[in-house]
Amino acid sequence: MTDPVLDxxxxxxxxxxxxxxxxxxxxxxxxVNPGEIVCLVGESGSGKSLTAGAIMRLLPEPHVRVAExxxxxxxxxxxxxxxxxxxxxxxxxxxxxxxxxMTALNPQKTVGWQIDEVLRLHTGLGRKARRxxxxxxxxxxxxxxxxxxxxxxxxxxxxGQRQRVMIAMxxxxxxxxxxxxEPTTALDVTTQLQILKLIRExxxxxxxxxxxxxxxxxxxxxxxDRVVVxxxxxxxxxxxxxxxxxxxxxPYTRALIGAIPALVPPRxxxxxxxxxxxxxxxxxxTFAARGSLISGKRAPVTxxxxxSFTLRRGETLGVVGESGSGKxxxxxxxxxxxESDCGAVExxxxxxxxxxxxxxREMRRHIQMVFQDPMASLNPRKRVEDLIAxxxxxxxADPKAARARARELLELVELSPAAATRYPHExxxGQRQRxxxxxALAMEPKVIVADEPVSALDVxxxxxxxxxxxxxxxxxxxxxxxxxxxxxxxxQLCDRVIVMQKGRIVETGVTAExxxxxxxxxxxxxxxxxxxxxxxxxxxATDAA
Amino acid sequence: MQLTQVxxxxxxxxxxxxxxxxxxxxxxxxxxxxxPGDTVDALVGDMGGADAAYIARLRxxxxxxxxxxxQLGRYMAKLIQFDFGWSFVYEQPVAAILxxxxxxxxxxxxxxxxxxxxxxxxxxxxxxxRAYSLTDNAISTLGLIFYATPSFFLSxxxxxxxxxxxxxxxxxxxxxxxxxxxxxxHVIDVVLHLIMPTAALSLIYLSFYLRLMxxxxxxxxxxxxxxxxxxxxxxxTRLMIHHIMRNALLPVxxxxxLQFSTVLGGSVVVETIFALPGLGQxxxxxxxxxxxxxxxxxxxxxxIIVVIVNFLTDLLYARLDSRIALK
Numbered sequence: 053m054t055d056p057v058l059d060x061x062x063x064x065x066x067x068x069x070x071x072x073x074x075x076x077x078x079x080x081x082x083x084v085n086p087g088e089i090v091c092l093v094g095e096s097g098s099g100k101s102l103t104a105g106a107i108m109r110l111l112p113e114p115h116v117r118v119a120e121x122x123x124x125x126x127x128x129x130x131x132x133x134x135x136x137x138x139x140x141x142x143x144x145x146x147x148x149x150x151x152x153x154m155t156a157l158n159p160q161k162t163v164g165w166q167i168d169e170v171l172r173l174h175t176g177l178g179r180k181a182r183r184x185x186x187x188x189x190x191x192x193x194x195x196x197x198x199x200x201x202x203x204x205x206x207x208x209x210x211x212g213q214r215q216r217v218m219i220a221m222x223x224x225x226x227x228x229x230x231x232x233x234e235p236t237t238a239l240d241v242t243t244q245l246q247i248l249k250l251i252r253e254x255x256x257x258x259x260x261x262x263x264x265x266x267x268x269x270x271x272x273x274x275x276x277d278r279v280v281v282x283x284x285x286x287x288x289x290x291x292x293x294x295x296x297x298x299x300x301x302x303p304y305t306r307a308l309i310g311a312i313p314a315l316v317p318p319r320x321x322x323x324x325x326x327x328x329x330x331x332x333x334x335x336x337x338t339f340a341a342r343g344s345l346i347s348g349k350r351a352p353v354t355x356x357x358x359x360s361f362t363l364r365r366g367e368t369l370g371v372v373g374e375s376g377s378g379k380x381x382x383x384x385x386x387x388x389x390x391e392s393d394c395g396a397v398e399x400x401x402x403x404x405x406x407x408x409x410x411x412x413r414e415m416r417r418h419i420q421m422v423f424q425d426p427m428a429s430l431n432p433r434k435r436v437e438d439l440i441a442x443x444x445x446x447x448x449a450d451p452k453a454a455r456a457r458a459r460e461l462l463e464l465v466e467l468s469p470a471a472a473t474r475y476p477h478e479x480x481x482g483q484r485q486r487x488x489x490x491x492a493l494a495m496e497p498k499v500i501v502a503d504e505p506v507s508a509l510d511v512x513x514x515x516x517x518x519x520x521x522x523x524x525x526x527x528x529x530x531x532x533x534x535x536x537x538x539x540x541x542x543x544q545l546c547d548r549v550i551v552m553q554k555g556r557i558v559e560t561g562v563t564a565e566x567x568x569x570x571x572x573x574x575x576x577x578x579x580x581x582x583x584x585x586x587x588x589x590x591x592x593a594t595d596a597a
Numbered sequence: 598m599q600l601t602q603v604x605x606x607x608x609x610x611x612x613x614x615x616x617x618x619x620x621x622x623x624x625x626x627x628x629x630x631x632x633p634g635d636t637v638d639a640l641v642g643d644m645g646g647a648d649a650a651y652i653a654r655l656r657x658x659x660x661x662x663x664x665x666x667x668q669l670g671r672y673m674a675k676l677i678q679f680d681f682g683w684s685f686v687y688e689q690p691v692a693a694i695l696x697x698x699x700x701x702x703x704x705x706x707x708x709x710x711x712x713x714x715x716x717x718x719x720x721x722x723x724x725x726x727r728a729y730s731l732t733d734n735a736i737s738t739l740g741l742i743f744y745a746t747p748s749f750f751l752s753x754x755x756x757x758x759x760x761x762x763x764x765x766x767x768x769x770x771x772x773x774x775x776x777x778x779x780x781x782x783h784v785i786d787v788v789l790h791l792i793m794p795t796a797a798l799s800l801i802y803l804s805f806y807l808r809l810m811x812x813x814x815x816x817x818x819x820x821x822x823x824x825x826x827x828x829x830x831x832x833x834t835r836l837m838i839h840h841i842m843r844n845a846l847l848p849v850x851x852x853x854x855l856q857f858s859t860v861l862g863g864s865v866v867v868e869t870i871f872a873l874p875g876l877g878q879x880x881x882x883x884x885x886x887x888x889x890x891x892x893x894x895x896x897x898x899x900x901i902i903v904v905i906v907n908f909l910t911d912l913l914y915a916r917l918d919s920r921i922a923l924k
Contacts, residue, residue, distance in 0.1 A: 108827075110828065139831075140830065142828055143831075147828070150821060150828075155820060156824075158839075160918065161919075162919075
């Protein structure tokens with residue numbers, strides 16, 4: 053057996069005093085062999101990204117520092133190296149790929165320059181040789197037309213391309229170890245699959261060891277050889293991918309895997325007799341040539357093109373698609389947060405788009421929204437009860453009664469009524485989203501429009517919030533328009549789905565039927581791109597709860 | 598940035614500037630008419646009084662007996678032909694005087710702003726890189742002092758120290774009239790005269806740029822792409838020069854463009870104190886003497902300068918930020 057490229061022993065990372073725990077990472081043991089992909093899995097706050105920081109020696113010292121343990125890279129103790137020696141290793145023998153391809157590249161330098169920089173720092177190659185190598189690298193990561201991308205700025209290439217550029221940059225000096233920190237989290241599913249394939253392919257070709265950090269078990273199933281599971285800084289389980297995925301031992305891992313939405317849609321329910329509560333007819337939204345005389349014109353973008361659908365009482369209609377498909381625009385038009393160019397949105401028979409401002413305010417109580425980012429959508433200066441009661445009070449409810457009702461609603465979303473007097477920042481992400489739901493419910497709406505309500509949440513929290521939504525929907529007979537990019541989530545909750553691509557509906561149907569037999573090529577492609585589609589999470593529901 | 602692109606952009610900006618300038622001129626004309634007293638009042642005041650018939654004849658001669666709208670129309674008609682009229686105080690065409698004074702003001706503003714910008718940006722970057730250290734505290738305190746000192750006070754204190762007590766620098770004027778310097782001696786003489794006014798005008802702006810640059814560098818240094826560059830193995834100097842500075846400069850450049858007009862205003866005070874024959878001092882005297890044509894000329898010139906500077910700032914901005922395209 054060969055020696056591991058990376059060998060971490062008893063690693064402890066200390067957090068500053070006053071943090072919620074003394075060690076961000078408490079006794080991590082991990083090794084990566086050449087040609088192996090080790091996945092480090094954990095939810096947010098588990099300390100997985102700090103591990104990457106510790107290996108690269110890029111922790112925000114002195115606040116967060118390695119307290120104990122050793123990190124050996126090819127037998128050499130990284131923690132004992134001087135900053136100068138470390139600088140020579142970074143980018144040369146250990147490379148890192150980051151999560152956000154949007155922000156991880158310098159916006160003011162061309163793509164070529166940024167890859168070239170690695171070569172300039174670590175090799176003695178001349179200008180021509182470096183340029184040739186950069187073009188070769190761009191070609192290696194399957195970027196079409198490397199020459200034009202070489203001279204492009206990061207904002208001129210797409211998200212997937214940018215991530216390819218990041219990978220090319222990491223591969224520039226043929227590193228022995230690549231640390232990939234959530235490299236596909238910010239990407240669309242189809243792009244994600246391509247990037248995962250690319251990483252696999254390159255790793256086989258180059259034989260580097262990869263430490264792959266992720267929160268997504270689907271991605272793990274797609275790529276990992278071995279898996280290490282972290283929970284609040286502690287390593288709870290490690291083993292081969294097959295072992296951990298199919299026979300998890302530790303309760304935490306079992307809970308995590310149990311929380312993954314299975315790709316099994318609910319049994320179709322019959323809504324033919326239910327009254328239509330929301331009808332959209334021929335919606336069109338074109339973002340016209342932006343700017344005026346001053347900033348010049350940009351080609352107009354049709355975000356939503358002739359969209360029609362109906363939503364019956366008690367039904368959940370999913371709107372799925374990748375970024376840029378116009379799904380968020382739909383949610384904004386339906387709630388008239390954005391004006392549609394033409395068409396009609398009927399809520400209970402009244403056309404929302406034709407309402408005068410005064411009528412619109414009255415109509416708003418019937419259609420409420422739950423937003424994606426639970427932190428940004430709650431006013432941080434208001435108490436929870438005021439946040440929830442605000443809507444009814446604006447619509448003329450007695451403030452005292454509205455606040456009492458807010459407490460009832462908190463109970464309904466499974467929060468303690470004592471939460472009423474606290475502020476949003478005192479809650480976790482999942483709890484905040486519950487508050488967001490309570491706020492929407494306070495108006496006793498007929499329709500709830502949920503725009504990616506669980507996308508910002510960890511998978512275990514996601515499962516709870518989804519369960520709550522399904523539960524409330526059935527109890528209160530709510531109609532939900534559910535916008536999401538995550539097909540697994542859509543499969544959990546939606547009775548019917550609309551698949552959108554570039555502003556158009558490409559396919560619509562009952563979830564179970566559509567998932568079983570997609571007819572449109574785009575839907576087929578979407579479904580085929582779900583990470584870990586070949587892996588069905590073992591049924592752990594009974595003992596995971 | 599291709600040349601044709603810049604030129605079409607310049608042309609568009611020029612067309613946009615026309616209504617702006619016209620609005621400014623009409624607005625100022627009406628505002629000035631609202632102020633009590635006119636050129637004739639000032640002239641008569643200087644002469645120590647005159648009889649009513651003479652005053653009425655003067656008014657008719659200058660066209661001041663007409664309704665305001667007629668006066669405005671006549672003025673604008675002349676302005677369109679770039680005729681700024683005649684200054685009744687200096688007994689010269691306005692354009693000639695403006696031209697003569699423009700150089701001094703531009704020189705004062707140019708040196709002040711470029712000094713303020715380069716020193717402020719430099720100090721700000723140094724302060725940010727050594728955030729919360731002794732160096733940072735010293736620089737920030739210095740900035741605060743400059744920021745809190747009004748320029749007229751600073752001017753007077755400098756005159757007191759460097760001219761009166763130490764005798765190193767000349768008190769006022771642009772050059773030593775009695776010395777008849779030529780060539781390099783003349784240049785050195787002018788530089789010596791400009792040191793104090795430049796310092797007085799630039800220090801407050803220097804502190805603006807310093808504060809903004811410090812904050813901006815601190816912010817950019819935390820961004821993801823700087824982390825990427827670190828992970829590539831780049832050293833601190835390289836990070837600073839290639840990755841941080843250029844991104845951190847953007848907000849400072851915005852401020853530079855915005856503040857140009859305030860510097861024009863600030864030069865009124867400084868030019869008056871140091872008796873520099875520039876536009877600022879001219880503006881002050883024209884207000885006192887109700888030299889309507891002269892004032893309007895100055896305002897027109899200032900408007901043009903501000904429009905040009907804003908255009909240049911936008912060009913610079915597009916050069917610095919690859920995401921902004923001139924279209």
